[in-house]
Amino acid sequence: MVETLPSNATFLHPAFFILAGIPGLAGAQAWLMLMFGPMYLLALLGNGILLTVVRIDSTLHQPMFLLLATLAATDLGLATSIAPGLLAVLCLGPRPIPYATCLVQMFFVHALTAMESGVLLAMACDRAVAVGRPLHYPVIVTKARVGYAALALVLKIVAVIVPFPLLVARFEHFCAKTIRHAYCAHMAVVELVVGNTRANNLYGLALSLAVSGVDIVGIAGSYGLITRAVLRLPTREARAKAFGTCTSHICVILAFYVPGLFSFLTHRFGRHTVPKPVHVLLSNIYLLLPPALNPLIYGVRTKQIRERLLQMFTLRKSEF
Numbered sequence: 001m002v003e004t005l006p007s008n009a010t011f012l013h014p015a016f017f018i019l020a021g022i023p024g025l026a027g028a029q030a031w032l033m034l035m036f037g038p039m040y041l042l043a044l045l046g047n048g049i050l051l052t053v054v055r056i057d058s059t060l061h062q063p064m065f066l067l068l069a070t071l072a073a074t075d076l077g078l079a080t081s082i083a084p085g086l087l088a089v090l091c092l093g094p095r096p097i098p099y100a101t102c103l104v105q106m107f108f109v110h111a112l113t114a115m116e117s118g119v120l121l122a123m124a125c126d127r128a129v130a131v132g133r134p135l136h137y138p139v140i141v142t143k144a145r146v147g148y149a150a151l152a153l154v155l156k157i158v159a160v161i162v163p164f165p166l167l168v169a170r171f172e173h174f175c176a177k178t179i180r181h182a183y184c185a186h187m188a189v190v191e192l193v194v195g196n197t198r199a200n201n202l203y204g205l206a207l208s209l210a211v212s213g214v215d216i217v218g219i220a221g222s223y224g225l226i227t228r229a230v231l232r233l234p235t236r237e238a239r240a241k242a243f244g245t246c247t248s249h250i251c252v253i254l255a256f257y258v259p260g261l262f263s264f265l266t267h268r269f270g271r272h273t274v275p276k277p278v279h280v281l282l283s284n285i286y287l288l289l290p291p292a293l294n295p296l297i298y299g300v301r302t303k304q305i306r307e308r309l310l311q312m313f314t315l316r317k318s319e320f
Contacts, residue, residue, distance in 0.1 A: 016096045017189070018178045021089035022284070024277035033090045036284065039292040040083035046295030047072040047079075053308050060304060063141045064126055068298060068305075070150055071119045071252075075291035078112040081105060082183040082287055089182055102184040103165035109183060111161040113260075113287070114211050118153045120253055121215040122146075124222035127246050132229040160207060167200045168193070181280055208264060212257075219253060248301035255293045259286040 022032065054060045054069040085105075089095050097105070130137050164186050173194040181188035190200045223246070230242045263282045299305055 014099055014174060014177050016098050016177070017102050017184070017192075018094050018096050019085060019089055019182060019184075020094050020178050020180050021086070021182050022277055022280045023180045024275070025281070029090050032281075033087065036083065036086055036090070036288060039288045040079055040087065042293075042296070043075060043079035043083070043288065043291035046299070047076045047291060049309070050295045050298065050305070051076075053305060053312070057308050060308070061143070063143055063146045064123075064130070065304070066143060066146050067119060067123050067126060068302075071116065071123070071294060074112055074115045074119060075294055077108070078116060079288055079291040081108045081112060082284065086182040086284060086288075094178065097184065102179075102189065103169060106168070106184040106186055106189065107161055107165050109287070110164055110186060111157050114157045114161060115153065116256060116290070117212050117215040118157065119150075120249075120256060121218045121222075122149055122153070123249050124219040124253075127249055128222040128225045128229075130245065131226045131242050160211065163203060164207075167203060171195050180276060182284055185283065212260070212264075216257065223250075248298050251297045251301070252290070252294050255297070256290045259289060262286075 025032065050072045051069055054065050054072075082105075085095070085097070126141055129140050133140065168186070168189055171193045174192045175194050176192050179188050179192065186200070186204055190197050190204075193200075226242075226246060230239050233239045233242060259282060263279070263286045299309060
């Protein structure tokens with residue numbers, strides 16, 4: 001049950017919050033389980049298999065596939081950071097979450113979302129070099145540089161995301177214990193704060209624009225360079241082949257940014273027009289759909305991975 005309290009009731013630094021799940025959709029819990037359960041299972045199996053394939057096949061130890069493995073690891077973490085709690089709420093109803101655990105979840109959800117955006121930008125830059133300067137690609141894009149880029153991305157994300165839980169931890173009073181969400185999203189917790197939350201709102205908006213906004217601009221610029229390089233190729237077959245190397249990445253970008261931008265815009269500008277259950281549902285789909293789809297997209301569209309998977313399953317089948 002979601003608590004009903006007088007408007008002037010406050011709590012001094014609660015020991016725990018209560019995750020309400022998706023408010024207003026209590027009658028659709030079974031259907032939501034049938035949607036989110038398979039999504040999480042696909043994310044676990046698909047990304048786990050993808051990481052295994054890249055790890056055991058030495059021919060895939062190349063920058064492009066190392067970036068793909070980084071994306072798969074990020075997807076695993078992102079899905080696992082919210083799906084178990086979401087499924088528990090859908091099965092058992094509103095569930096308590098310790099205050100410290102809530103802040104930790106807040107950090108990882110936002111950090112891994114930013115990490116995914118940064119990896120997609122790195123993959124776009126990788127494709128831009130591969131298509132635009134194929135002869136120089138092995139020299140420009142090396143495994144060492146991919147490792148340094150990943151390390152720099154992690155350090156940057158830790159630096160910019162740590163303020164999220166710290167900005168919430170500075171508050172001592174809350175107007176309620178129930179978070180009207182399925183996980184500890186920053187703004188969902190801030191809604192419960194008693195006090196001036198202007199800094200939280202401004203930092204959240206600035207960070208969204210600075211991280212996702214810059215990444216989107218970088219991805220658009222990379223594909224602008226790719227398009228210019230492809231259009232200069234002499235034959236239609238060469239152009240089709242060059243674009244074909246980017247189709248998987250384009251599909252992954254669309255799967256991540258389209259629901260993400262819709263969720264962001266409805267939260268910032270559609271509070272009075274988009275019902276709260278719709279917004280919460282969209283935010284959960286946004287975090288679980290890309291991890292479920294990404295390994296399927298790359299498994300189907302990437303020739304080397306597809307062939308390696310077929311070899312693995314054929315070998316297993318012959319053993320029996």
